[in-house]
Amino acid sequence: MNAIELKDLTKSYSGFTLDHLNLVLPAGCIMGLIGENGAGKSTTIKLILDIIHKDSGNIVLFGRDNGGDIKLAKEDIGVVLDDVGIPECLTAKQVGNVMKYTFKNWDMDEYFALLRKLSLPDSKPFKDFSRGMKMKLGIAVALSHKAKLLLLDEPTLGLDPVVRDEVVEMFMDFTREEEHSILISSHIVSDLEKLCDYVAFLHHGKLLLCEEKDRLLAEYGLIYCTEEELQSLPPKAVKYRKKNPYGVEALILRNAVPGSVKVSPVGIEDLFVFMVKGAQ
Numbered sequence: 001m002n003a004i005e006l007k008d009l010t011k012s013y014s015g016f017t018l019d020h021l022n023l024v025l026p027a028g029c030i031m032g033l034i035g036e037n038g039a040g041k042s043t044t045i046k047l048i049l050d051i052i053h054k055d056s057g058n059i060v061l062f063g064r065d066n067g068g069d070i071k072l073a074k075e076d077i078g079v080v081l082d083d084v085g086i087p088e089c090l091t092a093k094q095v096g097n098v099m100k101y102t103f104k105n106w107d108m109d110e111y112f113a114l115l116r117k118l119s120l121p122d123s124k125p126f127k128d129f130s131r132g133m134k135m136k137l138g139i140a141v142a143l144s145h146k147a148k149l150l151l152l153d154e155p156t157l158g159l160d161p162v163v164r165d166e167v168v169e170m171f172m173d174f175t176r177e178e179e180h181s182i183l184i185s186s187h188i189v190s191d192l193e194k195l196c197d198y199v200a201f202l203h204h205g206k207l208l209l210c211e212e213k214d215r216l217l218a219e220y221g222l223i224y225c226t227e228e229e230l231q232s233l234p235p236k237a238v239k240y241r242k243k244n245p246y247g248v249e250a251l252i253l254r255n256a257v258p259g260s261v262k263v264s265p266v267g268i269e270d271l272f273v274f275m276v277k278g279a280q
Contacts, residue, residue: 001063003027003149003181004048009057011043018043018205020057025198027148028178030171031210032192033185034272035202041185042082044202045153048183049079062148075104078142080155084134088127092120092137096144103145111144118163131158139167143174150174152184156191168194189269201272208275213268220271221254221263233257240274251275 004025011018018040025031033041046052048059058065062076086095092115100106115122118136129137135158142150150171156164168191174180186192192199199216201208209216220239223230226247230238237256242249251274254263266274 001027002060003029003062004183005058005060006044006048007058007060009044009047009059010055011047011052012055016040016043016205018047021202021207023200023207023210025181025183027181028175029197030175030182030184030195031198031200032196032213032268033183033200033202034189034192034268035185036276038204039202040205041202042153043205045081045151045183045185048151049077075145076148078145078147078150079152080135080138080142080150081153082157084138086126086134086137086141088125090126091123092126092140093122095126095137095141096122099141099145105146107144107146111140114140114143117166132160132163135159136163136167139170143170148179148181150180150182150184152182152186154186155184156186156188164188164191171195189267189272193268199268201275203276216271217265217268219254220266221252222266222270223250223252223257223261223263224248225250233261240277242274242277 002024004023006021006023009018009021016038021044033044035041043052047054090098096108096111100108118140120133120136120140126134126137135155139155156167159167171182172195175182184192184195196213198210199213200210224247230241230248230250234256237252238250239253240251251266251271252263257263
């Protein structure tokens with residue numbers, strides 16, 4: 001069963017349209033949403049949660065069309081949004097007491113264990129938390145009610161590198177259970193590169209690609225050469241080129257160039273930048 005299926009999902013605002021988005025997140029996998037500001041990442045997550053309403057298309061969660069009623073899957077979804085949404089006056093301890101009446105499967109022992117692991121005080125008002133502390137509290141809540149799916153919008157934003165690494169490990173641990181899945185957006189592409197099984201590139205509301213990460217990295221590469229050397233390659237092999245003072249840098253399809261050509265690996269962030277420039 002798939003955790004998420006988005007079929008021709010569309011949402012229009014003045015000046016922006018999420019345009020017929022089709023995505024499938026298999027159960028047990030992590031998918032990273034990558035895109036510049038305003039690409040549609042947060043809009044996609046909010047549509048799945050029915051925080052905003054779609055114009056058209058279908059959203060299927062755990063094999064069930066949510067039909068505009070996210071309550072069907074509430075128990076199974078853990079959420080961390082850019083705005084954590086916890087009342088400013090509450091302490092972490094009070095948040096736990098609220099959540100035990102919100103989720104049938106709330107695990108108070110797990111929640112307090114996560115507070116300790118994330119070095120969060122249980123008696124300090126939320127309004128006095130730093131941005132990083134607020135995100136960590138949101139993560140603790142999301143992981144404490146036996147969710148099967150995490151929807152995460154910039155969950156590592158504001159965290160220092162050491163804590164970010166710990167949080168990434170926690171997410172990886174979460175998906176060691178076969179039925180657990182994660183959809184995560186982040187500007188910190190290095191985190192996504194560590195985490196994700198699949199990546200989806202969004203640009204101006206359109207899906208540029210959605211593919212298994214390892215397959216993408218195996219399919220594409222970078223070459224550094226002269227303009228003359230580039231011209232000698234099959235045109236279909238070259239996806240994007242960029243001139244620099246020393247010659248040309250080009251994104252290529254590995255299986256379309258001769259074996260004698262030296263091909264360097266490409267990272268997810270560079271691949272996204274090249275794809276966006278090629279789409280302009």
